Amino acid sequence: MNVTHLYCSSCGKEYEARKLVNLCDCGKPLMVAYDLEGAAKTLTRDSLAGRLPTLWRYREVLPVENDENVLSLGEGMTPLIKAGRLGGQLGMTNLFIKDESLNPTGSFKARGMAVAVSMAKELGVKKLAVPSAGNAGGALAAYAAKAGLPAFIFMPNDTPAANIIECRQTGAHVTMIDGLITDCGKIVGERKQAEGWFDVSTLKEPYRVEGKKTMGYEVAEQMNWELPDVILYPTGGGTGLIGMWKAFDEMERMGWIGSRRPRMVTVQAEGCAPIVKAFAAGASSGADVPDAHTVASGLRVPKAVGDFIMLDILRKSGGTAVSVTDEELIAAVKEIGSAEGIFAAPEGAACLPALSQLLERGEVDRPERVVLFNTGAGVKYLEAFRPALERKSW
Numbered sequence: 001m002n003v004t005h006l007y008c009s010s011c012g013k014e015y016e017a018r019k020l021v022n023l024c025d026c027g028k029p030l031m032v033a034y035d036l037e038g039a040a041k042t043l044t045r046d047s048l049a050g051r052l053p054t055l056w057r058y059r060e061v062l063p064v065e066n067d068e069n070v071l072s073l074g075e076g077m078t079p080l081i082k083a084g085r086l087g088g089q090l091g092m093t094n095l096f097i098k099d100e101s102l103n104p105t106g107s108f109k110a111r112g113m114a115v116a117v118s119m120a121k122e123l124g125v126k127k128l129a130v131p132s133a134g135n136a137g138g139a140l141a142a143y144a145a146k147a148g149l150p151a152f153i154f155m156p157n158d159t160p161a162a163n164i165i166e167c168r169q170t171g172a173h174v175t176m177i178d179g180l181i182t183d184c185g186k187i188v189g190e191r192k193q194a195e196g197w198f199d200v201s202t203l204k205e206p207y208r209v210e211g212k213k214t215m216g217y218e219v220a221e222q223m224n225w226e227l228p229d230v231i232l233y234p235t236g237g238g239t240g241l242i243g244m245w246k247a248f249d250e251m252e253r254m255g256w257i258g259s260r261r262p263r264m265v266t267v268q269a270e271g272c273a274p275i276v277k278a279f280a281a282g283a284s285s286g287a288d289v290p291d292a293h294t295v296a297s298g299l300r301v302p303k304a305v306g307d308f309i310m311l312d313i314l315r316k317s318g319g320t321a322v323s324v325t326d327e328e329l330i331a332a333v334k335e336i337g338s339a340e341g342i343f344a345a346p347e348g349a350a351c352l353p354a355l356s357q358l359l360e361r362g363e364v365d366r367p368e369r370v371v372l373f374n375t376g377a378g379v380k381y382l383e384a385f386r387p388a389l390e391r392k393s394w
């Protein structure tokens with residue numbers, strides 16, 4: 001295949017490909033480098049028309065060498081839906097929703113885990129472990145099952161029931177923790193050596209980003225190779241944002257797109273908005289949020305290892321970072337649902353009030369081409385709608 005080596009996102013140190021690694025010696029995330037000239041010999045814009053409607057259509061820029069190790073449940077190639085009615089309500093003519101809820105396990109986490117678990121299998125991993133505030137656990141459990149490998153998943157007590165149940169029903173070992181995702185991460189970190197676990201935490205191994213970057217390839221392909229003006233993305237650990245930015249760079253180097261980039265916008269919940277705070281303060285990394293809280297469990301990430309990469313992307317792209325309240329993001333689920341027929345995850349729905357703020361502030365113009373990422377399925381968060389159930393106000 002076309003992988004040449006791994007490189008550190010911070011100090012630039014290079015590592016041999018095809019060896020199991022987590023972080024760089026300096027503690028920062030590693031990324032995958034490709035021979036893009038080699039990849040572009042067979043992977044062309046035109047060649048895509050005849051390929052499978054999964055993320056494996058971008059095979060030449062994915063790290064798995066042997067086809068036998070590719071684990072697929074149908075991930076990727078989710079629809080990019082023109083949100084005509086929702087756009088109309090906002091006075092917009094070019095609003096789109098990339099609907100990631102249609103992935104296996106109901107979220108975009110399937111992309112990262114499909115590639116990371118395929119690579120883990122290829123590199124001889126015997127046991128996998130992850131801290132998860134929700135959907136990452138479900139996705140790991142599914143692909144680990146497909147690979148025939150045991151998965152050990154550590155989740156905060158307040159994780160939505162659907163995530164806990166799906167992990168158990170797909171055969172994972174689940175441990176509930178009285179704490180935040182960062183506390184779960186510490187446990188995985190402390191025990192992994194003794195237990196023989198490979199840690200597939202966000203950005204602590206190089207391959208989940210590779211799966212997530214395919215969202216960037218798809219948006220380009222689905223918009224006929226003209227990237228949108230603005231992308232709003234609900235951000236926790238930030239793998240998707242980082243991955244899409246990497247995809248844009250790879251596509252430019254293969255001659256598929258020019259140098260114009262979308263303004264990338266991070267959306268977070270007010271109860272846990274370290275990137276929004278760091279962006280506003282002009283800081284290059286985020287401070288830890290001690291009492292992180294939001295019903296959008298995927299956004300409950302008080303400190304992300306890749307925060308410095310995200311902040312750099314937001315600034316380079318001319319984008320920004322916006323926080324919204326839980327009331328706003330829960331209300332947005334119904335607004336999106338009733339206008340477009342998409343039952344969004346609270347994380348994805350958060351993009352709508354964030355867009356409204358940007359329209360009000362004049363930071364997005366109404367005719368611009370804007371893509372909201374609905375990263376998951378609302379049906380996995382029934383507790384978040386419990387007050388509505390109790391009030392019987394649906």
Ligand SMILES: Cc1ncc(COP(=O)(O)O)c(C=O)c1O
Pocket residue numbers: 107109133134135136202234235236237238239240241297298299345347348375376377
């Ligand atoms: C539905 C949903 N949206 C967004 C996120 C945040 O994703 P990331 O950690 O890649 O920023 C998560 C993470 O769990 C999620 O489950």
Ligand SMILES: [Zn+2]
Pocket residue numbers: 008009010011012013024025026027028
């Ligand atoms: Zn380094």
